Amino acid sequence: MDKRKLYISVAGIAILIIGVMLSRLLSSTGSEDIEKEKAETVNRFVVRTKEVHQETIKSKIEITGRLIASEQVDLFAEVSGVSTYGVRPFKTGNTFSKGEVMLKIDKGEFIRSLASIKSQFSSLLAQVLPDLKLDYPDDYAAWKDYLLNYDIDKNIAALPEVKNEQLKFFLTGRSIYSNYYSILESEERLSKYVIRAPFTGSLTETFIDQGTLVRTGQQLGEFIKNGTFEIEASIAYDQLSYLEKGKKVQFTDVKGSDTHEGTLIRINNKIDPTTQLVKVYFQLNDQRLRSGLYLNGHIESTTFEHATILPIESLVDQTFVLVAQNGKAIKKKIEVHNQNVNDFIAVGLKDGEKVIIDKKNSAFEGTEVIEM
Incomplete structure (x- = not known):
């Protein structure tokens, strides 16, 4: 009876040991398969591609710019006073x-x-006439006629011509010339009280x-010329050979519905050192x-x-692309032309090649890929 129990106990322990060993073996095998699958999955990347179809392409220099008035002036007051409309x-x-x-x-x-200044000048002229009659009789008649025709309600006329140096010194000493030029300055200032349009245009801003x-x-407003505009645009330095003054270009608005012809009028001689673009x-x-x-x-x-x-x-x-070939990313050198913000022209690829169009760097070469 004791022997029988012993045999049963030994058999049970043996079965338990065999079960544990089988369990560990199965667990180990499954884990290796999973790790293998994970390794295969990690090393393969899903990428977007574009199939190459070669063709003849006419490249275009894109020009985008904002219209500004060709003539624009800021209006400022040069005198003070209460404003009224024109x-x-x-x-x-x-x-x-x-x-x-x-x-x-x-x-x-x-x-x-x-008017007060002009009246004083008239009195000053009247005071010098007797001296002119006595000391400079040859010039007396001209200055007398000038005083007789003098009108304070009109713009002052040019003074009689003086060739005698002694007479010039005499008139200077009597403040004739200083008063004359003071009146000229005041008459010029008087014109500032009326603001006229410098050209045909319209007001874009007013502040009074x-x-x-x-x-x-004080700033009064902003005035621009109607119908004449300029566009400032930037192009690459190596594209200047396609431009010359007088060249006609067709422009469209953002909707693309209206067309407007523009003429190239200026090219800046300075190149932006950062972007290598020319205005x-x-x-x-x-x-x-x-x-x-x-x-x-x-x-x-x-x-x-x-x-x-x-x-x-x-x-x-700058000069390569990645091509999906036999399930791997292969780096290929190309010629790059007309590069801009969105796209570029590539020369050196073959029909049917599939270019990876996701953003990648050189480190991606040799990676296993799956095409989307």
Whole structure:
């Protein structure tokens, strides 16, 4: 009986040991398979690709810019006084023809002051005439006629010509010339009380209203020329050979519905050292346009044979792309042309090659890939 129990106990222990060993063996085998699958999965990447189809491509120089008025002036007050409107209200959007009165500043006080100065000058001339008659009889008649025709309500006339140096010294000593030029200066200042349109255009900003007390140096508004605009754009230095002054370019607005012809009028001689871009300027004459509008245009440049257009994300180290070949990423050298923000023209690929268009670097070469 004791032997039987012993046999049963030994058999049970043996079965238990065999079970544990089998369990560990199975667990080990399954873990190795899982790790192997994980290793295979980790080393393979899903990528987006674009199949190459070579063609003849006419490259274009893209031009984008914002319209600015070709002539624009900031209006400032050079005198002080209360403002009044000219031929029409001094309001944003109003148009004035060249020479029209845009704004007037009350000049009553200044006119009275100028009349007083002119009257004093008339008295000064009358005082020197007796001396001229005695000492300079040859010049007396000219100065007498000048005084007889002198009118304080009109702009002062030029003084009689003096060739005698002694007479010049005499007149200078009597302050004739200093008073004359003082009146000229005041008459010039009087013209500042009336602000006229320097060219045909419109007000884009105004900072005063009817009856505003204007102070010297105060900004009154902004005035731009109508119908004539410029576009400032930047192009690569190596594209300058396709441009020359007078070249015509067709521009479209953001909607692409209207076309406007522009003419290249200036090319900056300075290159931006950071971007290696050059600023160019086009002039557009069109009454439909408005300052601040963005326009797009292009200039046809070089024709490339056996080329394809690729997104900029596919470019690696400026002159390479990664091609999906036999399940691996292969680095391939190409010719890069007309690179811009979104894409570029690639030469040196073959039809049917699949270029990886995800953003990658050189370290991705040799990696196993799965095409999306």
